[in-house]
Amino acid sequence: MRLPAPFLTALFWALAIAAPASAGDLSVMLATAQGKPLANAVVMVRPQGFAPRGPIRFPWPYRMAQRDMQFEPFVLIVPVGAEVAFPNLDPFKHHVYSFSAAHAFELKLYGREETRTVKFDKPGVIALGCNIHDDMTAFIRVVDTPFAIKSTARGEAVIRDIPAGPATLTIWYPFLKSKGAEVSRQVVVPATGALSLAIALDVRAPPLRRGGY
Numbered sequence: 001m002r003l004p005a006p007f008l009t010a011l012f013w014a015l016a017i018a019a020p021a022s023a024g025d026l027s028v029m030l031a032t033a034q035g036k037p038l039a040n041a042v043v044m045v046r047p048q049g050f051a052p053r054g055p056i057r058f059p060w061p062y063r064m065a066q067r068d069m070q071f072e073p074f075v076l077i078v079p080v081g082a083e084v085a086f087p088n089l090d091p092f093k094h095h096v097y098s099f100s101a102a103h104a105f106e107l108k109l110y111g112r113e114e115t116r117t118v119k120f121d122k123p124g125v126i127a128l129g130c131n132i133h134d135d136m137t138a139f140i141r142v143v144d145t146p147f148a149i150k151s152t153a154r155g156e157a158v159i160r161d162i163p164a165g166p167a168t169l170t171i172w173y174p175f176l177k178s179k180g181a182e183v184s185r186q187v188v189v190p191a192t193g194a195l196s197l198a199i200a201l202d203v204r205a206p207p208l209r210r211g212g213y
C-alpha cells in the first residue's frame with residue numbers, strides 16, 4: 001500500500017516526537033594526584049539545554065544521622081527542595097549547625113531518637129558542624145541536576161541515561177585544591193554506550209575525623 005506523501009510526513013514527525021531522545025552513560029574514575037582512589041567526591045553533569053521535568057529524585061535517603069559522635073554519611077547529595085532528616089541515634093545530645101551561605105541553620109540541642117528536618121531550597125554546599133563535638137563534620141551538596149552521584153571507595157562514579165550531546169561535568173570534593181573546591185570541564189555524552197574518564201585531582205590531606213571517612 002502506498003501512503004500519500006503528506007501522511008508519511010505527519011507519521012514521521014509523530015514518530016520523531018514519540019521516540020525517546022538518545023542517552024548515554026558517564027563513567028568516571030577519580031584519583032588523587034598521588035594515585036589514591038578518591039571517595040566522597042560529588043560528580044554532577046548538566047546537559048546543555050536540559051531542564052528536568054518535575055522534581056528531581058534520588059534513590060538514597062535524604063538523611064544525615066548522628067551516630068557514635070559523628071555525622072553519617074560524610075557527604076550527602078540531595079536535590080533542591082529536599083527535606084533532609086537529621087536523626088540523633090546517640091544516647092546524648094547534639095547541636096547541629098551550618099554557617100554556609102547556601103543555607104545557614106541551627107538545630108538546637110536535641111536528644112536520642114529525635115529527628116529534625118531542614119528543607120534546602122538553593123543549590124550549593126552545606127558544611128555541617130556540631131556545637132558540642134568539634135570533631136563532627138559532614139557536607140550536604142544540594143544539586144539542581146538529576147545527574148549526580150557520589151564516588152565510591154574505589155573512586156568510581158557512574159551516571160546513566162544522560163541526554164546525549166554537550167554537557168558540563170563538575171566535580172566537587174571538600175578538600176579539592178581549587179576555587180569553590182570544585183572543577184568543571186566540557187564533555188560530550190555519547191548517544192549510546194558510555195563516556196569513560198579517568199581524572200586525577202589535586203587534593204589536600206583531609207583532617208583527622210572520628211570514625212574516618
Ligand SMILES: [Cu+2]
Nearest residue numbers: 094130132133
Ligand atoms: Cu554533637
